[in-house]
Amino acid sequence: MIILDPIFLFIFNWGASGVAFANVLGYALNTGLLVWFTYKDSKYLSFNIKYISLGWQHIKDIIAIGIPASITNFMQTFAMAFLNNYLVVYGTDKVAAMGITQKIYSIVILVLVGFAFGAQPLIGYNYGAKNAKRFREILRYDLKVEVVYAIVGALILIIFAPIIVRLFMNRPDIITNGSYMLRACVATTPFIGAILVYTTVFQSANMAGSALAMSISRQGIVYLITMIVLAKAFGLHGVIWAQPLADVITFAIGFIIYRHNFKDFK
Numbered sequence: 001m002i003i004l005d006p007i008f009l010f011i012f013n014w015g016a017s018g019v020a021f022a023n024v025l026g027y028a029l030n031t032g033l034l035v036w037f038t039y040k041d042s043k044y045l046s047f048n049i050k051y052i053s054l055g056w057q058h059i060k061d062i063i064a065i066g067i068p069a070s071i072t073n074f075m076q077t078f079a080m081a082f083l084n085n086y087l088v089v090y091g092t093d094k095v096a097a098m099g100i101t102q103k104i105y106s107i108v109i110l111v112l113v114g115f116a117f118g119a120q121p122l123i124g125y126n127y128g129a130k131n132a133k134r135f136r137e138i139l140r141y142d143l144k145v146e147v148v149y150a151i152v153g154a155l156i157l158i159i160f161a162p163i164i165v166r167l168f169m170n171r172p173d174i175i176t177n178g179s180y181m182l183r184a185c186v187a188t189t190p191f192i193g194a195i196l197v198y199t200t201v202f203q204s205a206n207m208a209g210s211a212l213a214m215s216i217s218r219q220g221i222v223y224l225i226t227m228i229v230l231a232k233a234f235g236l237h238g239v240i241w242a243q244p245l246a247d248v249i250t251f252a253i254g255f256i257i258y259r260h261n262f263k264d265f266k
Contacts (some may be wrong), residue, residue: 002203004022004026005024008021016049026079027152035047050097051118058207067208067212071212071215072182072215075215075216075218075219075223076139077224079243080102082224083227083243084098086227086231086239090235090236090239093174093177094177094236095164097173097177097178098119098178100165100168100169101181101182103168104157104168105157105182108154108189109189111153112146112150112189112193115142115145115146116146116193116199116200117196119141119205120200120204123135123142123200123201123204123205124140124205126138127204127205135265140199142197143197146190146193146194146197147190147194149193150189150193151189153186153189154186154189156184156191157182157186158186158187161182162179162181165179165182177247181240183243184240185243187244188244188247189241191248191250191251192218192247194251194255195214195247198214198251198254198257198258199211199254201258202214202257207261210257210261214250214254214257217249217250217253219243222246222249223242223243226246226249227242227246
């Protein structure tokens, strides 16, 4: 999609429809490659119909893990619509600045997501094997990687925020607002890294309820409450800092759930 977007936009001049088509085509190519590599190189996975066997317990497990993940994606869309609804009161320039902020911010977040879900199989294997020592070692290492990367990424964006925002739109008001918003968003990036780790741990341990609680917190119920309260109390500043505060609260929720569920895992 990264390659197709500029081709359809700037070479073919297809506009928004080109971006949409690039997304569809990108996902189709990605899925096709996954199917091909599985068919060609996998020793243990097969597309042969005679090997298909799916019991009710497997279906329940898939649904239990899949629903929190799907809700997380839905909440991201909800959070953006909710945020724009509050920002538009202060002018379309604020909405534009936040749009740029979210695109820059998403680069750091997507890397955090990659690290977190990359460690998920290791966490699941060791939890299933009851290997508590290695489970905790992996978890500590995962948290260390997430938090250190988040701090480094946040510091870079905080220092170079005006320069980075200017690359998207060279308007003084957009640069000023975008820099402020970007710095506010990345201030709690280390907490997001920990949130992702807790979420993958709960999913790996088949704790669907705990994973669901994390999914509906950061950009759902907690975000809704912090936005309403802070927007009313501090206006635009409250709108901008609602997500960072929701990050801190969600981290606290994840930490409490983890300590409660894993205190006897030894």
